[in-house]
Amino acid sequence: MKKIINDPATVVAESLRGLAAAHGDILDVRDEPAVVLRAGAPVGGKVAVISGGGSGHEPLHGGFVGRGMLDAAVPGAVFTSPTPDAVQSAIQAVTGDKGALLIVKNYTGDVLNFETAAELAAAEGRDVRSVVIDDDVAVADSTFTAGRRGVGGTVLLEKLVGAAAERGDSLDELESLARRVVGQVRSIGVALTAPTVPHVGEPSFALGPDEIEFGIGIHGEPGRERMTAEPADALVERLVAAVVEDLPFERGDDVLLFTNSMGGTPMLELYLAHGIAERRLAERGIGVRRRLVGPYITSLEMQGISITLLKLDDELTRLWDDPVHTAALRWGV
Amino acid sequence: MKKIINDPATVVAESLRGLAAAHGDILDVRDEPAVVLRAGAPVGGKVAVISGGGSGHEPLHGGFVGRGMLDAAVPGAVFTSPTPDAVQSAIQAVTGDKGALLIVKNYTGDVLNFETAAELAAAEGRDVRSVVIDDDVAVADSTFTAGRRGVGGTVLLEKLVGAAAERGDSLDELESLARRVVGQVRSIGVALTAPTVPHVGEPSFALGPDEIEFGIGIHGEPGRERMTAEPADALVERLVAAVVEDLPFERGDDVLLFTNSMGGTPMLELYLAHGIAERRLAERGIGVRRRLVGPYITSLEMQGISITLLKLDDELTRLWDDPVHTAALRWGV
Incomplete structure (x- = not known):
C-alpha cells in the first residue's frame, strides 16, 4: 500500500487539520470527537442541517459544510460510522431554537448511531428529526444495509435542504422537503x-x-x-x-x-x-x-x-x- | 487497460462534448480543430487570454475557460501538443482590438506550435504575445523540455492574468504581469x-x-x-x-x-x-x-x-x- 499518510490511525484527524487550514473562512474543526462545524455556528434563525458518516468519501460531508448547505458534518473513521457521542456533539454545537435535521445515508451503523444521538438530543429538550436517504437502485439489501444504500443523492439532498434552511424554513418544512427529495x-x-x-x-x-x-x-x-x-x-x-x-x-x-x-x-x-x-x-x-x-x-x-x-x-x-x-x-x- | 471510453482516437472529442453539455452557460466547444471558447467570445474591451496543451491534465485548460480567466483553451490529443492551426483558430475566434496573450507551458511542442500560431496571427495583423511558464523546480531539462517544465503555476497564472484582462488591462500590462508571476x-x-x-x-x-x-x-x-x-x-x-x-x-x-x-x-x-x-x-x-x-x-x-x-x-x-x-x-x- 502506497499512500500519502503518516499512520492509518491518525489519517482522518490529520486530514481534517488540513481541511481546517485550507478553509478557515468557512468551517471549524473540533477534535475528540471530530466534528466539522460551519464557522460562526450556531447560526441564529435557522434550522441546523447536520450530516456525516464514514470518512473516505470526501468531499462528502465536511466539504459541504458552510453557508447554504450543512451546519455540521460528523466524520467517522474510514468507511466506519461516526459514534453517537460525536453526532451528539455536533448537534449540541450547532442547534438553536429552530431545531436540527439529520441527513443520514442508509447504512445500518449510521442509522443506528444517528438515531441514538437524536434520542440523546431529544432528552436534552432539542427538536431533532432524521431523514434517511436510500437512493441507490443497485441492490435491495447490501453488506452494510437493510434496504437500499444512500449514495450520490445525498449530495443533492444536502444542497437543497441546506438552501431551504438558509431561507428560514421550519423544521417541519425541511423534513417534508427532504422526504420529497428522497422520493424523487x-x-x-x-x-x-x-x-x-x-x-x-x-x-x-x-x-x-x-x-x-x-x-x-x-x-x-x-x-x-x-x-x-x-x-x-x-x-x-x-x-x-x-x-x-x-x-x-x-x-x-x-x-x-x-x-x-x-x-x-x-x-x-x-x-x-x-x-x-x-x-x-x-x-x-x-x-x-x-x-x-x-x-x-x-x-x-x-x-x-x-x-x-x-x-x-x-x-x-x-x-x-x-x-x-x-x-x-x-x-x- | 480499463477506461470509460469508446475509442482512444475519439476520447478528447467525446470528452469535450460532455464538457460543453455540462457547462453551456460558460463555454462553447468547436470541432476540427477542437477549441474551447468562452461563451459570447470575443468579449469586447479586453485582451483575449488563451492557453492550451495536451489533454489528460483536466480541468486544465478547458475547465478554466470563462469570465475572469481564459477566453479560449486549445486541447491537443492526450499528452500531445495542439497543432498550430488549432491555436490559430482559437486566436481568430476570441481576439479583438486589444490583442491576445498566449500562456504556454514550457514543453518543446507547445512552445513551437504556439509560436507558429502567433506568427500566423501577426501576419494577419493581430497583436499577439506569448508568455512561457516554467515553474517546475524538479529538473533543469526533461523528456519533452529544454529548460524547466510548466506545471501547477500555470493554473495560478491563468487566474491572475485572466482577472487583470477582465478589468481591462492592456496587452503590455498583461505581458508584464505574466512575466512577474512566472518569476515568483x-x-x-x-x-x-x-x-x-x-x-x-x-x-x-x-x-x-x-x-x-x-x-x-x-x-x-x-x-x-x-x-x-x-x-x-x-x-x-x-x-x-x-x-x-x-x-x-x-x-x-x-x-x-x-x-x-x-x-x-x-x-x-x-x-x-x-x-x-x-x-x-x-x-x-x-x-x-x-x-x-x-x-x-x-x-x-x-x-x-x-x-x-x-x-x-x-x-x-x-x-x-x-x-x-x-x-x-x-x-x-
Missing part, C-alpha cells in the same frame, strides 16, 4: 478498480484486468453484477437505464443530472461519460435542466463513476440555484 | 502510480510496490529521484523544501499555497498533505494568505500530488480574489 432521486454506480482502506492495507476486493463491478457501493460493497468491461456508450446507457427505469423518470420530466467520479477516474473520462448520459436522456425526452459533474461522493482512490438523477420542479430548481459557499460547492458568493 | 511561482510533484494513456494502453512507467517518483512531470516524465515511499510528514517536507529553497521563499513572505492532486489521489490524503505543508511553511515564517486545494492540473489517473507556491503582494492577492466563473474555479458570481 435515484443513483447507480460502477467500479473499475478497488479502493484500499488505510488501516486494512490491501484492496477491498479483486477485479480481473477486464472486469468491472456494476452497481458498486461506495465502500466497495458488491453490486448487481461482476461483468466484462464494455465501451463507454454501452456502460453509460446501462447506468442511465437502471436509474430511469427505477423511479421511473418519464418523457417530459425535468431533471438534474449528477455525474460523479468515485475518486480515481480521470476528468477526461468523467466528462465523456457525462456527455453520453446527456444524450441518452435527451433521446428519452427527459430534459436535463441542471448538472453537477465531478468527484463529490467518492470511495478513496476507486476508479468508477455514478449517475444520479433528481426530478426537478420550480422550487427544487430555485433551491439548487441558491447561493452556496462550502469547500467543494460554491456559487452566488 | 515555483512547483514540484511526486507520483505514487503511473497514468495510462488511452492510445498507449499500458502504464507510462513502472514503479515498485514501495517506490515513488520524486519530481515527476505531468506526463509521467522522470523526476529527480526514484525513491522508497516515506511517511507523509517527510514527503511533504521534501516537496516544500524543494520549492522554498529554489526561489527562495523567505521568512516574512506572503504566499498562495496550491496543493494539487495529480488525479487519482484521494481527497483524504490531499488535505492531509495540505495541512502538513501549511505547518512547514508556518515554521519557516512564511505566511500562507491564500490556498487552492484540489485536482486542478492532473495526469489522468496518476496518484500523487504537487505543491506550488506563489509569492503574493497586494495586487496579486486582489487579482486572485476577483470573481471567476469557469467549470473548475468559481467564486464571486
Whole structure:
C-alpha cells in the first residue's frame, strides 16, 4: 500500500487539520470527537442541517459544510460510522431554537448511531428529526444495509435542504422537503478498480484486468453484477437505464443530472461519460435542466463513476440555484 | 487497460462534448480543430487570454475557460501538443482590438506550435504575445523540455492574468504581469502510480510496490529521484523544501499555497498533505494568505500530488480574489 499518510490511525484527524487550514473562512474543526462545524455556528434563525458518516468519501460531508448547505458534518473513521457521542456533539454545537435535521445515508451503523444521538438530543429538550436517504437502485439489501444504500443523492439532498434552511424554513418544512427529495432521486454506480482502506492495507476486493463491478457501493460493497468491461456508450446507457427505469423518470420530466467520479477516474473520462448520459436522456425526452459533474461522493482512490438523477420542479430548481459557499460547492458568493 | 471510453482516437472529442453539455452557460466547444471558447467570445474591451496543451491534465485548460480567466483553451490529443492551426483558430475566434496573450507551458511542442500560431496571427495583423511558464523546480531539462517544465503555476497564472484582462488591462500590462508571476511561482510533484494513456494502453512507467517518483512531470516524465515511499510528514517536507529553497521563499513572505492532486489521489490524503505543508511553511515564517486545494492540473489517473507556491503582494492577492466563473474555479458570481 502506497499512500500519502503518516499512520492509518491518525489519517482522518490529520486530514481534517488540513481541511481546517485550507478553509478557515468557512468551517471549524473540533477534535475528540471530530466534528466539522460551519464557522460562526450556531447560526441564529435557522434550522441546523447536520450530516456525516464514514470518512473516505470526501468531499462528502465536511466539504459541504458552510453557508447554504450543512451546519455540521460528523466524520467517522474510514468507511466506519461516526459514534453517537460525536453526532451528539455536533448537534449540541450547532442547534438553536429552530431545531436540527439529520441527513443520514442508509447504512445500518449510521442509522443506528444517528438515531441514538437524536434520542440523546431529544432528552436534552432539542427538536431533532432524521431523514434517511436510500437512493441507490443497485441492490435491495447490501453488506452494510437493510434496504437500499444512500449514495450520490445525498449530495443533492444536502444542497437543497441546506438552501431551504438558509431561507428560514421550519423544521417541519425541511423534513417534508427532504422526504420529497428522497422520493424523487435515484443513483447507480460502477467500479473499475478497488479502493484500499488505510488501516486494512490491501484492496477491498479483486477485479480481473477486464472486469468491472456494476452497481458498486461506495465502500466497495458488491453490486448487481461482476461483468466484462464494455465501451463507454454501452456502460453509460446501462447506468442511465437502471436509474430511469427505477423511479421511473418519464418523457417530459425535468431533471438534474449528477455525474460523479468515485475518486480515481480521470476528468477526461468523467466528462465523456457525462456527455453520453446527456444524450441518452435527451433521446428519452427527459430534459436535463441542471448538472453537477465531478468527484463529490467518492470511495478513496476507486476508479468508477455514478449517475444520479433528481426530478426537478420550480422550487427544487430555485433551491439548487441558491447561493452556496462550502469547500467543494460554491456559487452566488 | 480499463477506461470509460469508446475509442482512444475519439476520447478528447467525446470528452469535450460532455464538457460543453455540462457547462453551456460558460463555454462553447468547436470541432476540427477542437477549441474551447468562452461563451459570447470575443468579449469586447479586453485582451483575449488563451492557453492550451495536451489533454489528460483536466480541468486544465478547458475547465478554466470563462469570465475572469481564459477566453479560449486549445486541447491537443492526450499528452500531445495542439497543432498550430488549432491555436490559430482559437486566436481568430476570441481576439479583438486589444490583442491576445498566449500562456504556454514550457514543453518543446507547445512552445513551437504556439509560436507558429502567433506568427500566423501577426501576419494577419493581430497583436499577439506569448508568455512561457516554467515553474517546475524538479529538473533543469526533461523528456519533452529544454529548460524547466510548466506545471501547477500555470493554473495560478491563468487566474491572475485572466482577472487583470477582465478589468481591462492592456496587452503590455498583461505581458508584464505574466512575466512577474512566472518569476515568483515555483512547483514540484511526486507520483505514487503511473497514468495510462488511452492510445498507449499500458502504464507510462513502472514503479515498485514501495517506490515513488520524486519530481515527476505531468506526463509521467522522470523526476529527480526514484525513491522508497516515506511517511507523509517527510514527503511533504521534501516537496516544500524543494520549492522554498529554489526561489527562495523567505521568512516574512506572503504566499498562495496550491496543493494539487495529480488525479487519482484521494481527497483524504490531499488535505492531509495540505495541512502538513501549511505547518512547514508556518515554521519557516512564511505566511500562507491564500490556498487552492484540489485536482486542478492532473495526469489522468496518476496518484500523487504537487505543491506550488506563489509569492503574493497586494495586487496579486486582489487579482486572485476577483470573481471567476469557469467549470473548475468559481467564486464571486
